[in-house]
Amino acid sequence: MDDLLERLRAGLPAEALISDPDVMVSYGRDMASFCDAGLPAVVALPRTVEQVQHVMRTATALRVPVVPQGARTGLSGAANASEGCIVLSLIKMDRILEISQVDRIAVVEPGVINAVLSRAVHEHGLHYPPDPSSWETCTIGGNIGTASGGLCCVKYGVTAEYVLGLDVVLADGRLLTTGRRTAKGVAGYDLTRLFVGSEGSLGIIVKAVLALKPKPPTQLVLAAEFNSTSAACDAVCAIMERGHTPSMLELMDGTTVRAVNAMANMGLPETTEALLLAAFDTPEPAADLAAVGELCRAAGATEVVPADTAAESELLLQARRISLNALETIKTATMIDDVCVPRSQLGAMLDGTAAIAQKYGLTIGVCAHAGDGNTHPVVCFDHADPDESRRARESFDEIMALGLALGGTITGEHGVGVLKKEWLARELGPVGVELQQGIKRTFDPLNILNPGKVF
Amino acid sequence: MDDLLERLRAGLPAEALISDPDVMVSYGRDMASFCDAGLPAVVALPRTVEQVQHVMRTATALRVPVVPQGARTGLSGAANASEGCIVLSLIKMDRILEISQVDRIAVVEPGVINAVLSRAVHEHGLHYPPDPSSWETCTIGGNIGTASGGLCCVKYGVTAEYVLGLDVVLADGRLLTTGRRTAKGVAGYDLTRLFVGSEGSLGIIVKAVLALKPKPPTQLVLAAEFNSTSAACDAVCAIMERGHTPSMLELMDGTTVRAVNAMANMGLPETTEALLLAAFDTPEPAADLAAVGELCRAAGATEVVPADTAAESELLLQARRISLNALETIKTATMIDDVCVPRSQLGAMLDGTAAIAQKYGLTIGVCAHAGDGNTHPVVCFDHADPDESRRARESFDEIMALGLALGGTITGEHGVGVLKKEWLARELGPVGVELQQGIKRTFDPLNILNPGKVF
Numbered sequence: 001m002d003d004l005l006e007r008l009r010a011g012l013p014a015e016a017l018i019s020d021p022d023v024m025v026s027y028g029r030d031m032a033s034f035c036d037a038g039l040p041a042v043v044a045l046p047r048t049v050e051q052v053q054h055v056m057r058t059a060t061a062l063r064v065p066v067v068p069q070g071a072r073t074g075l076s077g078a079a080n081a082s083e084g085c086i087v088l089s090l091i092k093m094d095r096i097l098e099i100s101q102v103d104r105i106a107v108v109e110p111g112v113i114n115a116v117l118s119r120a121v122h123e124h125g126l127h128y129p130p131d132p133s134s135w136e137t138c139t140i141g142g143n144i145g146t147a148s149g150g151l152c153c154v155k156y157g158v159t160a161e162y163v164l165g166l167d168v169v170l171a172d173g174r175l176l177t178t179g180r181r182t183a184k185g186v187a188g189y190d191l192t193r194l195f196v197g198s199e200g201s202l203g204i205i206v207k208a209v210l211a212l213k214p215k216p217p218t219q220l221v222l223a224a225e226f227n228s229t230s231a232a233c234d235a236v237c238a239i240m241e242r243g244h245t246p247s248m249l250e251l252m253d254g255t256t257v258r259a260v261n262a263m264a265n266m267g268l269p270e271t272t273e274a275l276l277l278a279a280f281d282t283p284e285p286a287a288d289l290a291a292v293g294e295l296c297r298a299a300g301a302t303e304v305v306p307a308d309t310a311a312e313s314e315l316l317l318q319a320r321r322i323s324l325n326a327l328e329t330i331k332t333a334t335m336i337d338d339v340c341v342p343r344s345q346l347g348a349m350l351d352g353t354a355a356i357a358q359k360y361g362l363t364i365g366v367c368a369h370a371g372d373g374n375t376h377p378v379v380c381f382d383h384a385d386p387d388e389s390r391r392a393r394e395s396f397d398e399i400m401a402l403g404l405a406l407g408g409t410i411t412g413e414h415g416v417g418v419l420k421k422e423w424l425a426r427e428l429g430p431v432g433v434e435l436q437q438g439i440k441r442t443f444d445p446l447n448i449l450n451p452g453k454v455f
Numbered sequence: 456m457d458d459l460l461e462r463l464r465a466g467l468p469a470e471a472l473i474s475d476p477d478v479m480v481s482y483g484r485d486m487a488s489f490c491d492a493g494l495p496a497v498v499a500l501p502r503t504v505e506q507v508q509h510v511m512r513t514a515t516a517l518r519v520p521v522v523p524q525g526a527r528t529g530l531s532g533a534a535n536a537s538e539g540c541i542v543l544s545l546i547k548m549d550r551i552l553e554i555s556q557v558d559r560i561a562v563v564e565p566g567v568i569n570a571v572l573s574r575a576v577h578e579h580g581l582h583y584p585p586d587p588s589s590w591e592t593c594t595i596g597g598n599i600g601t602a603s604g605g606l607c608c609v610k611y612g613v614t615a616e617y618v619l620g621l622d623v624v625l626a627d628g629r630l631l632t633t634g635r636r637t638a639k640g641v642a643g644y645d646l647t648r649l650f651v652g653s654e655g656s657l658g659i660i661v662k663a664v665l666a667l668k669p670k671p672p673t674q675l676v677l678a679a680e681f682n683s684t685s686a687a688c689d690a691v692c693a694i695m696e697r698g699h700t701p702s703m704l705e706l707m708d709g710t711t712v713r714a715v716n717a718m719a720n721m722g723l724p725e726t727t728e729a730l731l732l733a734a735f736d737t738p739e740p741a742a743d744l745a746a747v748g749e750l751c752r753a754a755g756a757t758e759v760v761p762a763d764t765a766a767e768s769e770l771l772l773q774a775r776r777i778s779l780n781a782l783e784t785i786k787t788a789t790m791i792d793d794v795c796v797p798r799s800q801l802g803a804m805l806d807g808t809a810a811i812a813q814k815y816g817l818t819i820g821v822c823a824h825a826g827d828g829n830t831h832p833v834v835c836f837d838h839a840d841p842d843e844s845r846r847a848r849e850s851f852d853e854i855m856a857l858g859l860a861l862g863g864t865i866t867g868e869h870g871v872g873v874l875k876k877e878w879l880a881r882e883l884g885p886v887g888v889e890l891q892q893g894i895k896r897t898f899d900p901l902n903i904l905n906p907g908k909v910f
Binding site for chain 2 (some may be wrong): 100101102103104105125146147149153154157158160161170174175176177178180181182183184185186187188189190191193194196197198202214215237240241243244245283340341342343344369371372373374407408409410411412413414415416420424427428429431432435436438439440441442443454
């Protein structure tokens with residue numbers, strides 16, 4: 001360990017290395033509070049590609065595991081330190097290197113905060129759509145590593161669709177440039193996409209070329225209340241079936257609505273069983289909202305309220321964004337699931353989740369990126385109560401089993417990390433796991449990159 | 456070889472196997488006429504997944520190379536038979552298995568023709584955007600294998616963005632299911648994307664889950680004439696810089712325009728040096744065309760003619776679609792390049808291509824997916840003239856070198872095949888090639904899947 005520090009110091013300035021255990025503990029984990037984490041041997045905060053290469057060469061020479069980190073806002077433990085590892089935090093590499101209006105790209109370092117990039121490109125009339133709820137604090141490198149989603153995906157897709165090219169420091173310290181800065185390109189296998197969502201297990205992303213869109217008009221939001229989640233899901237299906245492309249289509253169940261009101265006094269309808277938020281950023285959003293409002297009424301909405309102004313819309317968005325935090329106040333702890341099903345199965349997924357909550361005697365609030373079929377059932381429990389904790393874990397698993405049975409996936413956007421490792425194997429099957437492990441070995445033969453994560 | 460046929464017959468009906476050399480020769484090659492091809496030992500035309508598995512198990516047992524084929528409309532020799540191989544043609548597996556309006560997906564076998572799928576989903580109010588020029592004959596399996604593009608990409612992106620999940624028969628005959636039928640999903644590495652553009656070198660695609668879009672309004676096209684390609688490229692940059700999203704933005708140079716007129720008497724402007732075609736499929740395309748027309752005039756357009764009707768628009772589209780064929784009539788042979796550059800470099804790319812044509816004393820007509828920066832310089836030459844053939848090959852290479860120097864890629868949408876193998880290594884660099892070869896070994900340790908292609 002002294003050898004490790006000494007070697008790292010040969011290529012990094014003193015301020016880029018932290019070895020004080022009291023400080024290091026704050027780099028121990030992401031936001032998946034129930035996943036194991038160890039104490040790192042050292043935290044490295046490089047500012048240059050060469051420094052990252054030095055860290056990886058050192059790690060390879062000494063066979064020390066490396067855990068890459070962004071802002072640690074992840075929800076699956078992928079960024080949790082393992083005992084004795086090097087935590088490689090990329091947050092100091094936070095420069096926006098280029099924004100091009102004609103090419104509609106941005107070139108960034110991995111530590112750039114999502115919201116910082118979003119605002120910077122807005123000034124050039126451009127738009128970087130991926131908007132995870134943590135967008136004010138999470139980093140682009142973390143977004144790429146976890147293939148994060150957000151509220152915009154129903155219209156604009158996920159992070160993966162915006163990553164054109166990457167510079168990656170490999171396990172042995174070599175630098176790989178992959179992908180392109182062109183709109184199209186098919187030269188060889190798509191290594192770029194392989195890194196997206198790889199949770200730091202294949203290499204360290206040190207630069208990214210991102211695709212941008214023209215900045216759309218400000219979106220206008222409509223809120224529709226329903227007496228049941230299944231009526232709300234019927235509305236979701238009708239909206240998509242009729243060919244609408246909302247810029248957002250979110251669902252909050254009654255538990256979530258009441259939790260948000262309790263926390264932030266947002267004045268949401270206290271007695272509703274499901275609140276659907278639909279938004280359009282088209283040239284004439286009011287007309288689109290009117291059409292969607294009709295479909296909601298036809299599906300049984302008890303109240304349909306289109307926001308008149310951007311400010312009202314922003315308030316509804318804010319209510320949705322704080323949903324997970326609000327649900328966390330119900331009990332002392334939560335487990336946040338992330339099951340995505342074909343949207344035609346959304347109603348069955350929500351009904352099934354309610355049945356699981358009842359079976360285990362637990363409160364499970366659900367908010368969902370409904371237009372994508374991506375649900376976040378939040379299991380609320382008292383972590384000091386062993387029996388309730390056990391029931392929480394069992395219900396959490398049963399929700400994933402339900403998702404798979406409905407033709408879905410165990411993770412729509414939060415990733416695998418350590419939280420869902422066993423479930424990944426269930427989803428992929430033995431052939432898939434074998435090939436994925438083969439890819440891992442190709443990139444990281446010594447298994448020093450975030451070992452124990454994903455697989 | 457007798458053993459090969461005998462073993463294949465054990466798992467495939469007689470009509471699914473062709474071993475008559477006179478018939479087999481027609482399965483020898485795709486449309487890249489200058490790439491080498493051998494005579495297969497046998498052509499297999501399976502109708503079921505089990506039959507494909509039987510072919511691959513047999514190939515593995517006997518160590519016989521397998522060359523998968525769709526409609527052989529490819530332009531890089533990726534589907535060319537190698538001597539003594541099994542040609543595995545997927546054209547008989549041509550069923551559309553499912554179309555879902557709510558989930559906006561189609562599930563298809565690989566032999567479905569692109570146009571057949573496009574028309575089928577239109578009947579459900581849906582749209583499958585990828586539209587290579589060969590869309591009336593090419594197959595979805597071939598589109599996925601080559602990651603094909605088309606005219607729609609500037610707005611709708613490439614084939615890769617529409618492939619959600621795949622069933623793949625591996626080299627050893629095992630079946631892999633990868634990806635999903637949900638809108639989102641991040642469970643493990645993105646193997647699905649790895650198969651897209653892998654040119655049959657990693658596995659045999661036997662089923663695909665494709666994402667669909669709502670059917671857009673019929674597009675309206677505008678034609679703008681310019682005195683120089685660089686003025687037309689200025690217009691392209693201005694259109695993209697101002698935040699427009701045309702559904703098509705195509706460029707034909709003067710040589711191409713005159714070749715199209717000569718072949719099909721289309722009445723295009725005979726003296727123009729560059730014809731730009733811009734289209735919008737927005738709710739009010741006329742307004743968008745007017746704005747874009749203004750930008751064209753500001754960039755120096757000598758004439759701006761918006762089509763008044765869908766029929767006029769279709770005629771202009773048709774002119775663009777037959778461009779490659781028209782250029783083939785200029786001399787006895789052509790080499791079609793496929794360099795994609797950042798669109799800000801499009802003008803430099805076209806000027807540089809003209810200089811290369813002059814240097815080598817050749818006619819090089821260019822049509823381009825201008826909005827994507829994706830150029831197709833077509834080198835016209837007499838293949839009976841050895842010196843002209845040599846100059847053609849040298850200019851073809853020099854065009855790729857120019858593309859790389861301008862920050863581009865050697866292939867925007869046609870792929871590597873055998874045509875651009877050496878150039879792939881130049882673009883990827885040694886580290887990239889090493890990792891790509893590692894992936895190849897993981898999927899195909901015996902190197903029986905389309906050996907000699909890509910790498």
